[in-house]
Each structure stands twice: as structure tokens, then as C-alpha cells.
Amino acid sequence: MHQNLLLEAQHLQKYYGTVHSVEDVSLQVQQGEIFGFLGPNGAGKSTTIGMLLGLIYPTAGKIFLMGQEITPLHTRPLRQVGALVEFPAFMPDLSARANLKQLSILYPHLPTAHVDRTLEMVGLNPADKKKARHFSTGMKQRLGVAIALFNQPRLLILDEPTNGLDPAGIYELRALLHSLKEQGITIILSSHLLHEVELICDRIAVMQHGRVLTQRSIKDLTSQATETIRLTFAQPERALPVLRQHGRLRIVQVADQSIEVEGITSEEAIIYLVQHQLVPHEVHIVRPDLESIFLQLTEQARS
Numbered sequence: 001m002h003q004n005l006l007l008e009a010q011h012l013q014k015y016y017g018t019v020h021s022v023e024d025v026s027l028q029v030q031q032g033e034i035f036g037f038l039g040p041n042g043a044g045k046s047t048t049i050g051m052l053l054g055l056i057y058p059t060a061g062k063i064f065l066m067g068q069e070i071t072p073l074h075t076r077p078l079r080q081v082g083a084l085v086e087f088p089a090f091m092p093d094l095s096a097r098a099n100l101k102q103l104s105i106l107y108p109h110l111p112t113a114h115v116d117r118t119l120e121m122v123g124l125n126p127a128d129k130k131k132a133r134h135f136s137t138g139m140k141q142r143l144g145v146a147i148a149l150f151n152q153p154r155l156l157i158l159d160e161p162t163n164g165l166d167p168a169g170i171y172e173l174r175a176l177l178h179s180l181k182e183q184g185i186t187i188i189l190s191s192h193l194l195h196e197v198e199l200i201c202d203r204i205a206v207m208q209h210g211r212v213l214t215q216r217s218i219k220d221l222t223s224q225a226t227e228t229i230r231l232t233f234a235q236p237e238r239a240l241p242v243l244r245q246h247g248r249l250r251i252v253q254v255a256d257q258s259i260e261v262e263g264i265t266s267e268e269a270i271i272y273l274v275q276h277q278l279v280p281h282e283v284h285i286v287r288p289d290l291e292s293i294f295l296q297l298t299e300q301a302r303s
């Protein structure tokens, strides 16, 4: 097993009767990274997360946490995992501090100062007397993360943590996750907000129909995807036939003043056009974002 591998899932399957919720999922999560889990509705993300957390028993496959296999008779490594699945569970009539004080009864080995330290870690003020039921959604989410972190896990698993958050809450959550990563906590999260995933995660796995379509770093995915070049001309009708003659270039879209092409670099496009006495007014490289790559991947897998 690789030294930095914190969690490994090997060929996980989950069948509910005849429903194949998860067909074949293998994942490797490295120590210290933020790992994103993406997929359309019904792809099998929550089922996979349930299996990683020991809440759902796999029909087949293996899960290793810190090199140890998780089985019904060996769940001890799961003590190193904290989780927040969709909505946080807390006592609504207590303050954030009182909530953690209650929780601390279960962990007598932790020092009293641990309550305040955990609240500070997630950006909640230990002196705040406000009852949790009056918190904003973002604060409730922070309290949920504090509860998940209380037992000092090495791995935090968050299923759809951005659910119900407004843009400010999403921004705060992003900052919180980055700060937890800096403190050495490994994070797995699932989300439908692709732009957020792109900003938060180091690596992702894209799932569809219970299978992993790809598992790579965001950097790799976005840098290797085909880029489109948007060329703007005063007279695009002159440029169009010249571009059509190029052997490797593909015309993707033609608008009033601009032509979008793929298949060659921007430098090659400029040299080719100048050789044909055509100079574009503007050359714009359109780099695909995670959203367009995700749509491309899941579209390909569907067809």
C-alpha cells in the first residue's frame, strides 16, 4: 500500500435486490488532500459514502483505512473518521458550546479546553450564547463540522455540505475546508456545485451509473481537456473558407464576428492565418471548466 494512502476502496458493489446502486467503485484518497465526489443524481455517491462510513454493508469489495481493512468485526479505524451527511444533527435549544459540552461526555479523555478549541477551529465563537436553532444555515453547518471534528478524526467526510447555503455561506465553507486541510485533515466531499468543487478540491472522482468514470487531479483534468480558440475578425466570411482548409482544425461555432475552433494551438492558428494574409482582431483561449468537462464525461458515458 502507498505510504500516503489514507483510504482505499477496491471494487465496491452494492445491490438492493435487483437495483445495482453501486456497480464497481475503486477509490484512492491520499493523506492531506481534499477529494471531491461528483456525479449526476442517482450515480451512487451517497451509497458509496455510506459504505465508506461503515453505515452500509457492501455486497462486494473492500475498504482499507490507514492500511487496515474495515469489516463488521473490525471497525476501529472508523474512529478516525468524522462525518456530516447532508444536514447537521445537534440539539437546537443549546448554544454551540453547550452542544459540544454534551458531546464531550462521550470523550472523557479529551481536555476541557477541547470544546472551545474545536469551536474556534470552525470559526464559531465559544462565548456566543445564541441557541443553535437561531443560527444561520452556514453557522449550523459549522456546528455540524465541529461535531464531526470533535473526536479529532484524520478524515472528514461531507455529503453535500453546500446544501442550502447561500453564496456567502458557500464562501465561508470553502475557507473553512481549506483551513482544515492546512491543519492536516483529509477531506472527502460530495457536491453538485461543480464550480465549488473546482475551487475546493485537489482531486475528484466522477461517478455515473454506479461506476467511476474518472479519478484525477483537477489540474490534470482541466489542463488535458481540449481548449477552444475564439478568433474575432472584421470580415469572418473571408476567414471561414481559409480555416476550413486546415487539415487538423475543427470549426466548433460561427457567430457574427467570431469563429471558434479546436484541434490546434492558438500559436498555430495565428501563424496559419497570417500566412494566408488574415489577421484576427482578437484571439481568446476558452479553457474548459470542470462543469463542461463533467458534462462531456457523463454525456459520453450515457451515449
Ligand SMILES: Nc1ncnc2c1ncn2[C@@H]1O[C@H](COP(=O)(O)OP(=O)(O)OP(=O)(O)O)[C@@H](O)[C@H]1O
Pocket (backbone or CB within 6 Å): 016, 019, 020, 021, 022, 039, 040, 041, 042, 043, 044, 045, 046, 047, 048
Ligand atoms: N435503500 C435503497 N434501496 C433501493 N435502492 C436504493 C437505495 N438507496 C439507493 N438506491 C438506489 O441506488 C441508486 C444510487 O443512489 P444514491 O443515493 O447512492 O445516488 P447519489 O449519487 O447519491 O444521488 P443524489 O445525487 O441524487 O443524492 C439510485 O438509483 C437509488 O434509487
